[in-house]
Amino acid sequence: MEFTTGGRLTVRITPADVGKRVSVRRLTGSMDGMEKFTDTVGVLTSWDDNVVLITRRTGETVRIAESSLVAGKVVPAAPARRRGPAASFGELARVAARAWQPVEREALGDWELRASGGFTRRANSVLPLGEPGMALDEALRRVRRWYGLRSLPAYIQTATGAEGTQELLCTELEARGWRREVTAELRVGALAPLVDGGPDTDAAPVRLGRSFDEGWLRRYQRFDEPGPHVLEVLGGGPSVWFASVDGDGGVPAAIGRCVVDGRWAGFMAVEVDPDRRRQGLASAVMRALAARALEEGASAAWLQVESDNEAAGALYDGMGFATHHRYHHFRPA
Structure with missing residues (x-):
């Protein structure tokens, strides 16, 4: 340097x-x-x-x-990634938001307040893609009041690491006593290699459908009781597909969810029975979902993974996914 x-x-x-x-x-x-x-x-x-x-x-x-x-x-903005499809932060943020559509939303200037009974921070946080249309302190007061009326913690989702991300807002939130609870990566990659890069025969047959059943939800295990808000969030999106691999006792050995949105296919809820890991089931699920997304005209893929999830990170590294930016959920101290 x-x-x-x-x-x-x-x-x-x-x-x-x-x-x-x-x-x-x-x-x-x-x-x-x-x-x-x-x-x-x-x-x-x-x-x-x-x-x-x-x-x-x-x-x-x-x-x-x-x-x-x-x-x-x-110095110039961070150089463009050498792998994966080109995309702006704004485009990816909106695509990811449409894949986790909230039950309830309200605009605050260019901020979107989202609530879904507490199921997943991505559908229960503020998405600040622009200015709130008022002084920041007043906007934060309104955010806390809006979530308080719904008996929910107030979260604001911010991003760092790409052109147009929100490093300044992160600093302003920290200065006002908001603390970062979770950091995750939004990764992107080409879609076709997910289909072409696997073996000739999958580790297990993968069933695809437009809906999910109780067994699928039991494998997902991201909530205490799957109320209507959970079902609405999981089922929402431009073109949603669910995958499962048969397991024991009516609970799939592996599951996945994919949302196709124009050129993008987003992968999420990829879960495998702990006793069936390292058998290629996660790859088989993603391969089947990717093939369906290609049929619908998608060409690029994205997914989200928490930064400390080393096993998932290694899997997605092998599939050619590269980090586009990181996002964070801030909550008042």
């Missing part, structure tokens, strides 16, 4: 650059007479009281004392 100008390190950023992607170097100490430096790249989200805040693509906020800066400059 090069900072020199005429042989000198130079700090060429100011508070006026808040909101831009920057690269900085800071002095972090010395050892054996040698100075030690650390480089940080991310969005400059705050510069107040002699403290600089930089938000990395992972959503992590780095606090840097202004006095420790030895170099800094504005």
Whole structure:
């Protein structure tokens, strides 16, 4: 990483650059007479009281004392991914939202308040794709009141790590006592290789349908009691397909859900019986759903996986999925 100008390190950023992607170097100490430096790249989200805040693509906020800066400059937006279909953050955020349609929604400027009886944060959080049409503090008061009336915690879903994401909003929320509870990755990949890359015969026959049964829900196990709100969220979307592999006792050995939306096919709810893992069932489910999505004209795939789910991450790495951006759910402390 090069900072020199005429042989000198130079700090060429100011508070006026808040909101831009920057690269900085800071002095972090010395050892054996040698100075030690650390480089940080991310969005400059705050510069107040002699403290600089930089938000990395992972959503992590780095606090840097202004006095420790030895170099800094504005850098271009993060380079485009080398794998997977091209897409903007806004396009993917809206596609993902349509795959988890809430039971109830209300607009607050360009923010969408979503509620579904508490089933999945993705359908019970604010999607802030723009400005709320009022001061942030007033918007947050309205958000907390709206969810409070429904006896639900107030969550705001934000994103980091791509052009047009919401690093500034993340910092504003943290400054007001909101805390990040969950971080996940939205990954994208080409659809056809999911079908072509598997073996000639699947690990087990996969049944596809437009609906799900009690056994499918028992394998999903993401709720205490599947009330009407759960059924409505799972069944909602532009073109929804459910997959299952027969198991014991009427409970499938593996399940999956796919929502086809124009050129995109979203994969979710891929679950496998713990006793049947490493038998290729998850791959078989995704392959069958991908084949159906191709028949409907889709060409690109997306999915969401929590950042600490290493097993799922490794599976999707092998399928060619690359991280497009990360999203976070913030909740008042």
